[in-house]
Structures are given as C-alpha cells and as structure tokens.
Amino acid sequence: MGRLVGAVVLFRDIRERKRAEQQLRDALAEVESLKQRLELENEYLQEEIKAELNHRDIVGNSPAVAKLIQQIELVAPTSANVLISGESGTGKELIARAIHAGSTRSDRPLIRVNCAAIPRDLFESEFFGHVKGAFTGAVQDRPGRFELAHGGTLFLDEVGEIPLELQSKLLRVLQDQQFERVGDNRTREVDVRVIAATNRELRDMIDAGHFREDLYFRLNVFPIDSVPLRKRIEDVPLLARHFLQRACLKFNKPGVRIPPAQLEILQRYPWPGNIRELENIIERQVIVTQDRRLMFDDLLSGEPSRSMGRAQPMPTLRHTGGEQSKATLLTEQALSQRRRASTIAALEQARGKISGTGARQNCLVLNPLRWPRG
Structure with a gap:
C-alpha cells in the first residue's frame, strides 16, 4: 500500500498555441500602428481645416480660369504627377485640392507639406518618418507624410525649397514608390500621387545646380500655370x-x-x-x-x-533753383503732397502762365495733370 507502481505522462503539442499567440501579438501591433497612423492623419487634417481656404470652388469666368478648369478636368482622373507654377497668392493649393477632389483618390486624404517651413535637418524624417531611437528626440516610431498619404495625394508646396541632398531620395520614391524610415532598414511600399507647387523658376535653379533636372521632369508630367490676378x-x-x-x-x-x-x-x-x-x-x-x-x-x-507692410518709402530728389541737394526719403502720400504744393508754388510764381510769350523761364514748372492728386 502506498507504493508507486506506475505513471501516466501526457504530451501536448503547444506549437499551435504559440503560433496563435504570435499572430495575436502581430495583430495587436498592427492595430496599434494603424491607431497611430489614424491619430496622425486626424492631426494633419485638423491642421488643414484651420489652414485651408474655406471654399472649394475656383471663382471666375475669365478665359484663364476656363482654361485652368479644363486642365484640371483632364488630369484629375489620371495618376499623373502635376507641377503647379505661379506667383505667391494665386491659389496653387486650391488647384491641387480641385485635382485631388476630381480623382479616384478623393476618398483618401490629401496630405500637404509646406517645404518652406520644414527645418533642413528634419526634411527626411518629415517625408519618410523615423523609428524609435533614430536620433535624439525620436522617442517612438513615427510615419512620415508619404506613409500618411498612402492611397491618396501628397501636395508638396514650395517644392523648390527641398534641399538638394534629399532630392535624390524623393526621386526614388516617385520612381519606385519605395522608401525607408530614418534609422530603419525595412523597405516600405506606398501608393502616392504627387502634386507639387512652386513660385520659383525651377529651370533657373537647375542651371544654378540647386535642383535636379531628373526630379523636375518626374514632377512636371502635367504642368499647370496659376495665372496672377x-x-x-x-x-x-x-x-x-x-x-x-x-x-x-x-x-x-x-x-x-x-x-x-x-x-x-x-x-x-x-x-x-x-x-x-x-x-x-x-x-x-x-x-x-x-x-x-x-x-x-x-x-x-x-x-x-x-x-500690409509691402510698400517702402520712395526716394526722391529735392530741387532748389535747379541745383540738386541731398536726397530725402518720402512716402508716396508725402511725395504726392509735395508735388501738389510745388505745382501751386510754380503757378503762383509764373502768375498762372506757364508757356508762350511772357512765360517765366527761371522757375521749375511741372504739369500737374500727370501727377496723382494729393
């Protein structure tokens, strides 16, 4: 009695359970990654709501606007990259939004990048993202703008401000739709349409060695000029x-x-x-x-x-008796008032007669009809 005479040993294959646990961990990691991406997309979209023009339509019935709308309707349904050129304040971003709204990608966000506002050393991280520990301050993985624009449109505003050393990496993404986050060796694939805008002459920048010609041709598949007002x-x-x-x-x-x-x-x-x-x-x-x-x-x-702080004081020369004295700076209003006073003084000195027999020749008489009224 009480003596052990045998034992039963059960063997259970736990590989399936470990595989299921790993799949669960992978699924949770993917959910967390998607959560971060959605949070960042929401953050960018909130910025856009504050920054974008509040109207969607392009206002105007001039021939220039009619041509612009025709170009938008032609290129919007395609996947072609677009380069919008024009002076500041002409509505280049509005054109980009109209192209995105008319495309098959309109159900995905249009992600805007103001290239003129990004510090030079943060361009690569802003474009392609980074992994935790890639540099000081990188406390967690962060997707870049290309990743956020996956399936949608990326709008590169002021594309001429992109540093030359980063342009080759941008060219690779446009050609291969592939990139790596900063500090990561994993190649990621994206499906992004790029619309770029600039108020600079990129051809002149190419001649000066500040912009890659191959990148220019890759962006300039369908050029659009944003006409000044x-x-x-x-x-x-x-x-x-x-x-x-x-x-x-x-x-x-x-x-x-x-x-x-x-x-x-x-x-x-x-x-x-x-x-x-x-x-x-x-x-x-x-x-x-x-x-x-x-x-x-x-x-x-x-x-x-x-x-609005744009106009500068206008330099003018003050004349006395036909001799040039030291130049003084006058605003447009002061200059207009000075001209009017000078005209009145000249008419008084000439007793109202500025030409013909008897007109005085020793005073400076100017035509007041050509001057703005002060």
Missing part, C-alpha cells in the same frame, strides 16, 4: 463678392456691400499680392466699415499696401 482682372468683382460674403459671415457683419464705383477701383489695382491680397483687403475693410459700404479710395495711392 492682374492677368484675369475681369474676375475681381466675382472674387470680391465671394470674399465679402465669407467675411460678413466670419465677422458677423451682414448687409455689407461694395458700391459699383468701388469695384472699378479694385479692377484698376495691379494686385501684386494676387488673390490672397484681395481677400485680406476685403476682410480688413469689412472690419473697419461703419456704414456697411466698403471703400477703396486709398487703394490706388498705396495705402493698403503700406498697411
């Missing part, structure tokens, strides 16, 4: 009313209008700041108006430009 001046009234409506809602000032005579003034201004300048001026006038009518009488004399 001065070349589509007939669209100014439509744009002005559009921005007025938005500004009235934004600042809770209903009933504000632009008199027809003031619209004519807007059409006579050259708009060096393009559509962005027009929008800013409309908003400013909506804020300051007291009688619900917008006035732009000072626009042609340069007042709005100075208030």
Whole structure:
C-alpha cells in the first residue's frame, strides 16, 4: 500500500498555441500602428481645416480660369504627377485640392507639406518618418507624410525649397514608390500621387545646380500655370463678392456691400499680392466699415499696401533753383503732397502762365495733370 507502481505522462503539442499567440501579438501591433497612423492623419487634417481656404470652388469666368478648369478636368482622373507654377497668392493649393477632389483618390486624404517651413535637418524624417531611437528626440516610431498619404495625394508646396541632398531620395520614391524610415532598414511600399507647387523658376535653379533636372521632369508630367490676378482682372468683382460674403459671415457683419464705383477701383489695382491680397483687403475693410459700404479710395495711392507692410518709402530728389541737394526719403502720400504744393508754388510764381510769350523761364514748372492728386 502506498507504493508507486506506475505513471501516466501526457504530451501536448503547444506549437499551435504559440503560433496563435504570435499572430495575436502581430495583430495587436498592427492595430496599434494603424491607431497611430489614424491619430496622425486626424492631426494633419485638423491642421488643414484651420489652414485651408474655406471654399472649394475656383471663382471666375475669365478665359484663364476656363482654361485652368479644363486642365484640371483632364488630369484629375489620371495618376499623373502635376507641377503647379505661379506667383505667391494665386491659389496653387486650391488647384491641387480641385485635382485631388476630381480623382479616384478623393476618398483618401490629401496630405500637404509646406517645404518652406520644414527645418533642413528634419526634411527626411518629415517625408519618410523615423523609428524609435533614430536620433535624439525620436522617442517612438513615427510615419512620415508619404506613409500618411498612402492611397491618396501628397501636395508638396514650395517644392523648390527641398534641399538638394534629399532630392535624390524623393526621386526614388516617385520612381519606385519605395522608401525607408530614418534609422530603419525595412523597405516600405506606398501608393502616392504627387502634386507639387512652386513660385520659383525651377529651370533657373537647375542651371544654378540647386535642383535636379531628373526630379523636375518626374514632377512636371502635367504642368499647370496659376495665372496672377492682374492677368484675369475681369474676375475681381466675382472674387470680391465671394470674399465679402465669407467675411460678413466670419465677422458677423451682414448687409455689407461694395458700391459699383468701388469695384472699378479694385479692377484698376495691379494686385501684386494676387488673390490672397484681395481677400485680406476685403476682410480688413469689412472690419473697419461703419456704414456697411466698403471703400477703396486709398487703394490706388498705396495705402493698403503700406498697411500690409509691402510698400517702402520712395526716394526722391529735392530741387532748389535747379541745383540738386541731398536726397530725402518720402512716402508716396508725402511725395504726392509735395508735388501738389510745388505745382501751386510754380503757378503762383509764373502768375498762372506757364508757356508762350511772357512765360517765366527761371522757375521749375511741372504739369500737374500727370501727377496723382494729393
């Protein structure tokens, strides 16, 4: 009694359980990765909501706008890369959004990268992402903009600002749709359409050795010129009313209008700041108006430009008795007032007679009709 006479040993194959556990860990890791990606996408989209123009349509009925819309309709359904060129403030980002909205990728996000705002040493990480420990401050894995734009569109704004040493890596992604995160040796594949924009002459940069010619040709599959506002001046009234409506809602000032005579003034201004300048001026006038009518009488004399910090004092030479004295700096308004005062003084000295027999020749007489009224 009590003596051990035998034993039963059971053998169980646990390889299947370990395989299931590993699959579960992999699935959890993938879920966590997707969670991080969605959080970052949401972060970028929230930035876009704050930064983007609040309207989606391109406003205008000029021939330039008609041509632009035709180009957008042609290229949007394709997967071709697009290069949008034009001055600052002409609405290049709006064109990019219109192309994305008309593409088969519209259900995925358009990820915007402002290349002019990225520090030089962070370009690669911003574009391609990094793994934890890749550099000081990399406390966790982070996907880059290309990864976030997978299946969608990547908008490279001010593409001419990309450092030359990074352009070869960008070219590889455009050619092979492959990249590696900073600090990682795993090659990742992406499906991204690229729309680039620039206000610089990339051809001149190529000649100067600051931009790769092969990258230029890879981006410039379908070129689009964003026309400056001065070349589509007939669209100014439509744009002005559009921005007025938005500004009235934004600042809770209903009933504000632009008199027809003031619209004519807007059409006579050259708009060096393009559509962005027009929008800013409309908003400013909506804020300051007291009688619900917008006035732009000072626009042609340069007042709005100075208030926006663009206009600089104009140098002029002061003359006395035909001899040149030391140059002084005058603003446009001061110069206009000085000219008017000089004209009046000249007329008084000439007793109203500036030509013909008996006219005085020893005073400087200038034609007041050619000067702006001060």
